Structure formats: C-alpha cells, structure tokens
Amino acid sequence: MKSGLGWLSASPSSLFMNTIAFWTFLLLGCMCIGGYFMFRKFLKVLPKADGKSKLDWQNYWVERSRPLWSDESKAFLDQLVQPVPGPFRDIAKHSIAAEIGRIAIESNASEVTRDHCIKGYISATPRRDSKFLIQFLEKNHIDYSPYRHLMK
Known part of the structure; x- marks a missing residue:
C-alpha cells in the first residue's frame, strides 16, 4: 500500500525546470542590459579633470545658450532628432x-542659426551612427558638405 504523501518525493517535471531556467536567463539578460545603460549614465556624471562632469557641461551650455534660440532653430532641432527612438529623444x-x-557661443553668434544646428548635430552624433546621419540629412535635403570633415 502506498503512502498518501509519496507524491511529495517525486522530482519536479522537466517542463517546470526548463521554465525556471528560461526565466533565470531572461532576467539575468535584462539586468545586464539595464546595468550597461546605468553604468553609461554613471560615467557621464563622473567629474573630469576640470571638476565638471559631461552632464554638468551639457547643462551649462544649454542654459547659457537658451536666449540665443529662436523658434525656427528650435523647430529645426526637433526635426533633427526625429529619427531618434521616442524613449531616448x-x-x-x-x-x-x-x-x-557651445558652438554658437564660441562663435560669438547673436542667435542659433541653421548652420550652428547642422554643425552641432553632426558633432554630437556618435561616429558609429554616421551612416544613419548621412542618410537622414540626404533624405531631408540638408546640405552638410561644409561639415563633412566632422564625420571622420
């Protein structure tokens, strides 16, 4: 005669174990991806040799140049960032x-022009995205020939 609790000593089914293994690897993968982006953000906040971080400098240039932006240059900036995915835009x-x-202030401009926007857009875009940058500029018929040297 079998005991009423004999089913407790049976090993878990392979489907259950495979599901646990799958979720373990999925969660570890997600944590690694999230950790990578958090680490990149952490590196941006670390102070450089001058005592300010990359994020501090970005905030400085944005605040200092705020009065130089016209409605036209803001609209052009919005057009330039359209290809960037929504969560990162x-x-x-x-x-x-x-x-x-930064470019407008260093050139002592009285306002941010379309040329400043194109030059800044090219300078701020990572080198690995140059192919997409060129495609976007050509698709929108934006002349970038004076700034081609910045893409190298």
Whole structure:
C-alpha cells in the first residue's frame, strides 16, 4: 500500500525546470542590459579633470545658450532628432542642443542659426551612427558638405 504523501518525493517535471531556467536567463539578460545603460549614465556624471562632469557641461551650455534660440532653430532641432527612438529623444535632444549652444557661443553668434544646428548635430552624433546621419540629412535635403570633415 502506498503512502498518501509519496507524491511529495517525486522530482519536479522537466517542463517546470526548463521554465525556471528560461526565466533565470531572461532576467539575468535584462539586468545586464539595464546595468550597461546605468553604468553609461554613471560615467557621464563622473567629474573630469576640470571638476565638471559631461552632464554638468551639457547643462551649462544649454542654459547659457537658451536666449540665443529662436523658434525656427528650435523647430529645426526637433526635426533633427526625429529619427531618434521616442524613449531616448529627450536625452538626445538635450545633448545635441548643448553642442549646438557651445558652438554658437564660441562663435560669438547673436542667435542659433541653421548652420550652428547642422554643425552641432553632426558633432554630437556618435561616429558609429554616421551612416544613419548621412542618410537622414540626404533624405531631408540638408546640405552638410561644409561639415563633412566632422564625420571622420
């Protein structure tokens, strides 16, 4: 005669074990991906040799150049960041605006022009994205020939 609790000593089914293994690897993968992006953000906040972080400098240039932006240049910046995926668009817009502001201020401009926007957009775009940058500029009929040297 079998005991009423004999089923407790049976090993778990292979489907259950495979499901646990799958979720373990999925969660570890997600945590690694999230950790990578968090680490990148952490590196941006670390102070450089001058005592300010990359994020501090971006905020500085955006705030300092704020009065130089016209409605036309803001609209052009919005057009430039359209290819960036939605969740990252605000961050990309802030970094590109900081670079555009830096370029405009260093050239002693009275306002941010279309040329400043194109030059800042090219300078702020990572080298690995140059192919997409060129495709986007050509698709929108934006002349980038004076700034081609910045893409190398």
